Ligand SMILES: [Zn+2]
Ligand SMILES: [Zn+2]
C-alpha cells in the first residue's frame with residue numbers, strides 16, 4: 001500500500017510507494033566513477049584556478065577561489081547590470097548579490113570515502129571561516145555550503161571540491177523549514193529537530209550511527225532514496241558557532257556516511273548541504289542547524305515536478321537496514 005508521509009518540519013507530503021521499486025540492491029552502481037587526468041585539471045594546485053586562491057582562506061589541505069561562473073556576485077560592476085533587459089514594471093527582478101566560491105581539496109585523487117577525519121574537519125572549519133567572513137556584510141542574508149559528488153549530482157569537474165553559495169535572499173527550502181519549525185515550537189513548546197533526535201534515538205529503525213554530538217539516520221519523509229540527515233544532539237541554530245571538538249565528531253560521522261555509501265551502493269553520486277539559520281536572525285530556539293545527504297539514484301518525473309510531491313520508492317527503514325549491512 002502506498003503511504004503518504006508528512007515532513008514534520010515543512011509539512012510537505014511525500015508519497016512512499018515501495019511496490020513500484022526494485023529492491024535497495026537494484027540501486028548499486030555497476031561501475032565506479034573514473035577520475036579525470038590530473039595534468040589537465042584546473043583545480044589542481046598549479047592549475048588555472050589555484051592562481052586565484054584567496055590567501056586568507058587557504059589551509060594546509062584546502063584552498064578557496066571565487067567561482068568563475070558565479071550564481072551570486074559580490075558587486076555589480078559597470079555594464080553587467082545592463083546585460084539583460086529588466087522588465088521592472090511587471091515582473092520582479094533584483095541583482096543576484098552575495099558570493100559564490102569553490103572550496104577545493106588540494107589532493108586531486110581523494111574521493112570523499114577516502115577523506116581522513118582531520119581533512120573533513122578542516123573542510124568544515126573552512127566553511128565556518130567563510131560563513132563568518134560573509135556574515136560581516138549585511139547584504140548577505142544566507143550562506144550555504146554544499147558538496148556535489150559525481151556527474152549526476154551536478155558536479156562538472158571531478159576534482160574533489162565543495163562550494164559556498166552566499167545570497168542576498170533566504171533560500172525557499174529554508175523559508176519552509178523556518179516556517180514549519182516555528183509553528184511546531186508554538187504548538188509544542190519544543191524544537192522539532194531536538195524532538196526528532198530523541199524520537200530517532202528511541203525508535204532506532206532509521207539510525208545509522210551516533211556519537212556524543214551527532215546522530216545519523218535515514219529521513220522519514222525522504223525526497224531521495226537513501227536520503228540521510230545528520231542532526232547535532234545539542235540544540236544550536238547556528239553552524240558557525242560550533243566548536244572544533246564538535247566538528248571532529250561531525251567529521252567522524254560524515255566519513256561514515258561516505259564509506260557506507262561507497263561500500264553498499266558502489267560509489268553513488270550524492271550531494272550534501274548544510275542547513276543553517278539565516279544571518280538576518282539571532283540564534284533561536286526553534287531552528288537547529290543540520291546536514292542533509294542526498295544520493296542521486298533516481299530522477300524526478302512529471303508528477304514530482306507538477307505536484308511538488310516526491311514519490312520515494314525505497315522505504316527509509318529498508319534503506320537504513322541496507323546501508324548498515326556493509
Ligand atoms: Zn585536480
Ligand atoms: Zn533543537
Ligand SMILES: [Zn+2]
Pocket residue numbers: 177275290292
Ligand atoms: Zn533541512
